[in-house]
Amino acid sequence: TDIVRAVAGDRAEVVGLMGSGVDPHLYKPTRSDVERLLSADVIFYNGLLLEGKMTDSLVRAATAGKKVFAVTELLDERYLLEPEGFHGLYDPHVWMDPAAWAKAVDVVRDKLIEYDPGGEAGYRERAAAYADQLAELDRYAVEVLASVPEPKRVLVTAHDAFNYFGQRFGFEVVGIQGLSTESEAGVRDIERLVDLLVEREIQAVFVESTVSERNINALIAGARARGHSVVIGGELYSDAMGDDETYEGTYLGMIDRNVTAIARALGGEAPERGRLGRLAE
Numbered sequence: 001t002d003i004v005r006a007v008a009g010d011r012a013e014v015v016g017l018m019g020s021g022v023d024p025h026l027y028k029p030t031r032s033d034v035e036r037l038l039s040a041d042v043i044f045y046n047g048l049l050l051e052g053k054m055t056d057s058l059v060r061a062a063t064a065g066k067k068v069f070a071v072t073e074l075l076d077e078r079y080l081l082e083p084e085g086f087h088g089l090y091d092p093h094v095w096m097d098p099a100a101w102a103k104a105v106d107v108v109r110d111k112l113i114e115y116d117p118g119g120e121a122g123y124r125e126r127a128a129a130y131a132d133q134l135a136e137l138d139r140y141a142v143e144v145l146a147s148v149p150e151p152k153r154v155l156v157t158a159h160d161a162f163n164y165f166g167q168r169f170g171f172e173v174v175g176i177q178g179l180s181t182e183s184e185a186g187v188r189d190i191e192r193l194v195d196l197l198v199e200r201e202i203q204a205v206f207v208e209s210t211v212s213e214r215n216i217n218a219l220i221a222g223a224r225a226r227g228h229s230v231v232i233g234g235e236l237y238s239d240a241m242g243d244d245e246t247y248e249g250t251y252l253g254m255i256d257r258n259v260t261a262i263a264r265a266l267g268g269e270a271p272e273r274g275r276l277g278r279l280a281e
Ligand code: ZN
Pocket: 025, 093, 159, 160, 161, 179, 180, 181, 238, 239
């Protein structure tokens, strides 16, 4: 939604179906969502099965002749991560790597031009400006995350949304729940992670805006019982942006917030209010 808004400018009315705090893995379209899809001119979705429960509705819209595009379609298979045991299925959380996410901007630009050639110049201009901002964000992330001492580059989160982040910025990434929040973590998963926290002396773990804190709290309690103190390093935006009309409610703000919180909580250096001094206190 955020990319399409940035690239379309005022040439399109852009409606996002999933708002702040909504978990896309579990999201089922309502009847009014389906009506909106069927009355849209162009539909963009993430793809890679992120919106698992929307597949039928997207297929229905495509069958009805709508233009339906996955913004991840230009990503090379050699780039995509194929988690163990998921043959032929890729990790969908590509937006965690701003450099890769720039390819999604290309898809949106090209498809909008195809649909509305009269707006080409504007689409190109706005897409280029947005890509510049992504590049700036990526540079900031590389810099502040490199300030985290190497042994501390371990990111423990509620679910496995940060593998591309780990790949891009050199962090080891551990999610309590798997790639989709549909699978539940068991007692044994929690115990295994408590071992990791204690052995590696990890000082902070992170909660996510779209996932319940229960597992993270169990982890912290487990570590405390073994004499190791761990804090919540902050709430990260994993699968949804922050509230509408806020800086964190944009892609640029959400990633700034994540990167800044991670760097600061794990012993690195980053400005308290982020790259542009715009993060909420
Ligand atoms: Zn996810």
